[in-house]
Amino acid sequence: MEVLFDENGAAVLKHGDEEVRVDVAEPFPLYPGESLFGKVAPLQVVQNNQAIRIRAARDFDDKRAGDEFLFKGPGTYIPRVDAQVVEIVRAHIIKPNEALRLKAKRDCVDHKGKQHSAGDEWLVTEPGAYLPDVNEEVRETVSAYILTEKKALHLEALDTFTDVRGAKRKAGDQWLVTIKDAPTHIPAIQERVVGEVNVTILSSRQYCVVLDPVDEKTGRNAIGKRELRRDCSFFLKPHEKLEAGIQNIYVLGTEEALLLRARENFTDSLGEHVPGERWMVYGPCDYVPVVQVEVIETRKKIPLDKNEGIYVRDIRTGTVTTVTGQSYMLNPYEALWEKTVPPIVEQLLSKEVTRDSKTVKSTSHTRDPSRVITFRVPRSSAVQIYDYRGNTARVVVGPDLVVLGPYEQFTVNSLSGDIPKKPHNIKSLALLLGPDFMTDLVVVETSDHARLSLKLSYNWEFEYDKSNPSKIFSVPDFVGDACKAIASRVRGSVARQTFDNFHKHSAELIREAVFDKDNEVVGNRFVFRQNNLVITNVDIQSVEPVDAKTRDALQKSVQLAIEITTKSQEATAKHDAERREQQARGKLERQKINDEAASEAQRTQLLSLQAQSAIVEASGQATAEARAAAESMEIQGEASITQAELASQAETIKFASENQQKIAKQHALISHQRSLNELEIQKARDLALIEAEKFKNISDAVGKNVIEAIATSGPALQVDLLSSLKLKSFMVTDGNTPINLFNTAQGMIGKK
Numbered sequence: 001m002e003v004l005f006d007e008n009g010a011a012v013l014k015h016g017d018e019e020v021r022v023d024v025a026e027p028f029p030l031y032p033g034e035s036l037f038g039k040v041a042p043l044q045v046v047q048n049n050q051a052i053r054i055r056a057a058r059d060f061d062d063k064r065a066g067d068e069f070l071f072k073g074p075g076t077y078i079p080r081v082d083a084q085v086v087e088i089v090r091a092h093i094i095k096p097n098e099a100l101r102l103k104a105k106r107d108c109v110d111h112k113g114k115q116h117s118a119g120d121e122w123l124v125t126e127p128g129a130y131l132p133d134v135n136e137e138v139r140e141t142v143s144a145y146i147l148t149e150k151k152a153l154h155l156e157a158l159d160t161f162t163d164v165r166g167a168k169r170k171a172g173d174q175w176l177v178t179i180k181d182a183p184t185h186i187p188a189i190q191e192r193v194v195g196e197v198n199v200t201i202l203s204s205r206q207y208c209v210v211l212d213p214v215d216e217k218t219g220r221n222a223i224g225k226r227e228l229r230r231d232c233s234f235f236l237k238p239h240e241k242l243e244a245g246i247q248n249i250y251v252l253g254t255e256e257a258l259l260l261r262a263r264e265n266f267t268d269s270l271g272e273h274v275p276g277e278r279w280m281v282y283g284p285c286d287y288v289p290v291v292q293v294e295v296i297e298t299r300k301k302i303p304l305d306k307n308e309g310i311y312v313r314d315i316r317t318g319t320v321t322t323v324t325g326q327s328y329m330l331n332p333y334e335a336l337w338e339k340t341v342p343p344i345v346e347q348l349l350s351k352e353v354t355r356d357s358k359t360v361k362s363t364s365h366t367r368d369p370s371r372v373i374t375f376r377v378p379r380s381s382a383v384q385i386y387d388y389r390g391n392t393a394r395v396v397v398g399p400d401l402v403v404l405g406p407y408e409q410f411t412v413n414s415l416s417g418d419i420p421k422k423p424h425n426i427k428s429l430a431l432l433l434g435p436d437f438m439t440d441l442v443v444v445e446t447s448d449h450a451r452l453s454l455k456l457s458y459n460w461e462f463e464y465d466k467s468n469p470s471k472i473f474s475v476p477d478f479v480g481d482a483c484k485a486i487a488s489r490v491r492g493s494v495a496r497q498t499f500d501n502f503h504k505h506s507a508e509l510i511r512e513a514v515f516d517k518d519n520e521v522v523g524n525r526f527v528f529r530q531n532n533l534v535i536t537n538v539d540i541q542s543v544e545p546v547d548a549k550t551r552d553a554l555q556k557s558v559q560l561a562i563e564i565t566t567k568s569q570e571a572t573a574k575h576d577a578e579r580r581e582q583q584a585r586g587k588l589e590r591q592k593i594n595d596e597a598a599s600e601a602q603r604t605q606l607l608s609l610q611a612q613s614a615i616v617e618a619s620g621q622a623t624a625e626a627r628a629a630a631e632s633m634e635i636q637g638e639a640s641i642t643q644a645e646l647a648s649q650a651e652t653i654k655f656a657s658e659n660q661q662k663i664a665k666q667h668a669l670i671s672h673q674r675s676l677n678e679l680e681i682q683k684a685r686d687l688a689l690i691e692a693e694k695f696k697n698i699s700d701a702v703g704k705n706v707i708e709a710i711a712t713s714g715p716a717l718q719v720d721l722l723s724s725l726k727l728k729s730f731m732v733t734d735g736n737t738p739i740n741l742f743n744t745a746q747g748m749i750g751k752k
Contacts, residue, residue, distance in 0.1 A: 003031070018081040046073030049091035049129040058082045068134040091129035097144035099186045100124040100132075108135035121189045144184040145193070152178040152235045153185055154194040161190040174238035175219075194238075201233040202246065207288050209243040210236070226291040252283025255301040259332060266292040278332040301329040309372030311406055313337035320406040322372055337406070338369030345410050348429050349373065373404040381430040384411035384473045395469045398430065411473065416480035419455075423480055431472065434461030435536070440483040443546060444491045450499035451546035456510070458486065459537035463527075475531040482533055486526070489513045507540055514538050 004012040011031040018037065021028070030036065046052055051070040056063040060082045063069070070089065071077050079085070094100055101123055104116040111133075116122065123142065124130050132138050145153050154176055157169040165181065169190070176197060177185045187193050202208060207230035212221045214237045221239045230249075236242070250258055258281045262273040268290070270279065280299070281287050289295050302310060309324030312334050320337050330336070341349070349367060367373070377383050377398030386393045389407035396402050404410070410429045417425030420441040439457045446452070460482065462472050475481055493513030494502055502509060508522070514535065515523035526535040699707065 020079050020081055022078055044077045044079075044085075046071060046075050046077055046088075048074045049131065051089045051091075051131050052077055053086040053089050053134060054083045055086050056082065057084050070131070070134055072131060089131065091131040092138060092141070094124065094127050094130055094141075096127050097146075097184050097186070098127075099142045099144070100130055101139040101142050101189070102132060103137045103139050105135050105137055108133065110136070123186065123189060125186060142186055144186045145196070146184055147177065147179040147182065149179055150199045152176045152197045152199070153187075154197050154238060155187065156192045156194050156238075157190060158192050159190045161188070163188060163191070176235055176237055178235060197235050199233050199235055200242075200246070202230055204231045205249050206230065206246050207249060208246050209291060211241045211243050212239055214238075214240060228288070228291050230288060250287040250289075250295070250298065252281070252285050252287060252298075254284050255327075255329075256283045257281060257299045257301075257329060258287055259296040259299055260289065261294045261296055262292060263294055264292050266290070280332050299330055301327050303327045307374060307401055307403075309403065310370055311337040311339050311372060322403075322405055324372060324403065336370035339373065339404075339406065340369065341373070341409065342412070344412055344427055345429070348410075348412070348427065349375065375402040375404070375410070375429060376400075377402055377430055378432075380433045382433060382469055382472060383430050384470070385409070386411060393470060395473065397433070397466070397469055413476075415477055416483065421480055421483045423477060426479075433464070433472070435459060436461070437539075438479055438483065439541070440487065442487040442490055444494040446494055446497055446499045446502055448498050452494070452499075452502070453542075453544045453546050454490065454510070455541040455543075456486070456490070457539040457541055458482070458535050459539075460533060460535050463532045463534050472531050472533075475528070475533075478528070478531055478533050482528060482535065485528070486514055486535065486538075503543075506543055510540055511538055 006012055011033070013031075013033045015033075022043065044052070051072040054069055054071055056065050056067045056069075058065045060080070063083075068086065077085075092100055101121060102110075104118055104120045106118045107116070109115055110122065111124075111130075114122075121139065147153060155174065157171055157173045160168075160170050162168050167175075169175070174194065200208070207228060210227045210229060211225075212223050213225060213227040214220065215222050221237075226243065252258060260279055260281060262275050262277045264275050266273055273279070273292075278296070304310065304324060304326055306325040309322050310328065311320055312323050312328075312330065313320045313336070314333060315335055316333050346367070375383065377396050377400045379399045382395050382397045383402055384393055384395050385402065385404065385408050387405065387408050393411075413426075413428045413431050414424045415426040415428070416423050419439055437457050437459045439455065442454045442456055444452050444454060464472050472478075490510055490513050493509055497505075497509060512522050515526055515538075517523070524536065527533070
């Protein structure tokens with residue numbers, strides 16, 4: 001660079017300016033006024049897939065101050081004073097099935113030469129390294145969706161555009177991308193992924209109904225249309241829905257049928273059907289309903305015993321009938337009718353009571369409202385049933401089975417119960433006919449104002465006409481009415497008697513009050529004409545004064561009588577006890593004397609037996625000791641003999657074993673020595689063969705002429721020749737000169 005000087009020889013300076021000097025061949029001085037900014041630094045090397053983002057500090061070339069541009073590698077960047085390094089930009093690696101989403105910061109042209117306005121977004125899908133321009137902003141890396149045979153992609157257009165497959169999409173359009181279109185899909189900027197759609201697979205035994213299916217010609221949903229699909233696989237397209245999911249084909253057995261209803265006019269193998277028409281398809285068969293048919297329900301033939309039934313209602317006329325004793329299949333215009341009964345009847349039916357002579361069993365169950373109501377009427381009881389449609393009543397006398405018609409209801413009996421009787425205490429469907437009994441508590445007052453509490457029990461039964469037994473139900477609470485009527489009679493009769501007289505003749509007075517007296521004879525029947533209830537007997541269970549003083553006085557008199565009776569019985573019992581005691585004492589003394597005599601006789605016999613036992617014991621002990629000593633000596637002798645025999649056998653075995661061991665050892669030594677000798681012989685034989693072979697080979701190698709020359713040469717030459725041949729223990733002779741082998745062989749044969 002040429003330096004300018006002024007007229008005074010001073011270097012001309014560009015004040016406030018900077019200069020970059022690179023690649024200077026020779027050292028340069030800093031003139032007055034010049035200064036070095038920073039230190040000498042190496043130039044920046046820009047690698048491949050990298051760039052330096054540079055901003056123009058002032059106008060130069062075609063750049064304006066503030067413009068930004070890239071210096072792309074590979075290369076060495078030479079800095080300029082009119083440009084500033086902003087940052088190092090590295091390339092983004094775009095992998096297969098990935099894309100780079102870019103946004104324009106300002107109006108620009110992309111790497112393909114396409115013009116973009118500020119704010120526009122686009123995708124770069126080419127795999128490799130991509131270095132974004134200064135006017136491009138990297139928003140994100142978009143991964144592709146992998147499409148398979150079982151998964152598709154549901155997309156929606158955010159703006160009107162033409163997709164990568166050339167199809168024009170309007171804003172709001174929705175469509176599917178499947179593996180038939182492409183194995184992978186990267187959503188465009190104008191596309192929104194609504195979700196992934198799984199394939200719907202229908203087997204040969206399944207079907208489904210698709211609502212609002214897409215028309216293949218127009219590509220639009222046919223709103224309101226229904227389409228049947230079976231034995232296939234498909235993806236549900238946008239706005240398509242399954243009516244009831246995947247359904248199984250209806251498999252009907254012999255006793256089954258399918259109730260159908262027509263949605264619209266159509267014709268099938270059974271003929272023409274109008275909307276709302278109902279019909280049934282009977283098994284056995286497989287059935288797939290077409291889109292014009294609605295399946296209402298699957299019906300089965302209902303098996304019924306002769307004592308079972310169902311309530312059937314005709315949905316066209318409303319008539320309810322009862323079907324019993326057969327297997328019945330409802331026709332298309334029939335339905336099961338649920339019969340309702342009052343809650344109290346429901347409770348009584350849920351506890352069916354079965355009585356026999358010993359036990360009472362209760363069985364609770366939940367009633368099916370469509371089943372015919374049945375009730376087992378026990379023996380000696382009756383049930384009244386009222387028909388509300390015909391305004392008639394009928395009475396069933398047990399034992400029998402009541403089958404309730406559609407318009408019939410039970411008459412609930414509300415009777416008095418408990419002691420004393422309380423109204424509406426017992427609820428029942430069956431009215432007992434007797435004979436039975438009931439107990440009541442009646443408070444009466446005598447003529448001398450003594451109040452008494454009577455506990456009375458009445459035996460009763462109904463006398464009825466079997467052809468028309470309805471009269472027994474004419475009195476709703478026959479128990480309460482009967483007890484009240486009898487109590488009134490008893491109170492009237494007792495009111496005319498004094499306490500002492502009533503206390504003495506209470507049973508006669510009460511029976512006379514209840515049954516009346518005819519010609520001085522008390523009757524035994526009290527009949528209620530309203531319902532033919534007959535009282536056959538009265539039992540007085542207890543009579544107790546209500547007044548405390550009267551009760552105390554009565555108790556004292558009763559206790560005194562009891563005490564007198566008790567003392568008399570006690571004296572009699574004491575006398576009898578003393579007499580029995582004297583008799584027992586005499587018997588005891590007599591028995592004691594007899595026992596002592598018998599004891600002495602037994603004692604004499606015992607002493608005799610003990611003496612005999614002592615004799616036997618003494619002789620037996622001596623005999624046993626002698627026998628034991630003899631057996632002991634015999635055992636010792638046998639043991640000594642056995643020991644000697646075993647010792648002899650042991651010595652024999654030991655001697656034989658040692659002999660065998662010595663023989664085996666000698667054989668082994670002989671065999672070993674023989675092997676060694678054979679090896680030595682073989683070794684000597686092999687060495688002799690080797691020496692012979694060696695000599696032969698040497699002789700063949702030296703040759704006859706050389707050996708002959710050696711034989712004719714002098715001794716010194718022979719020694720040199722043999723030394724050069726590295727032969728030891730050799731002697732060369734012509735065969736004519738005698739040799740002293742005794743002296744010559746000294747030192748040649750080693751000592752053994």
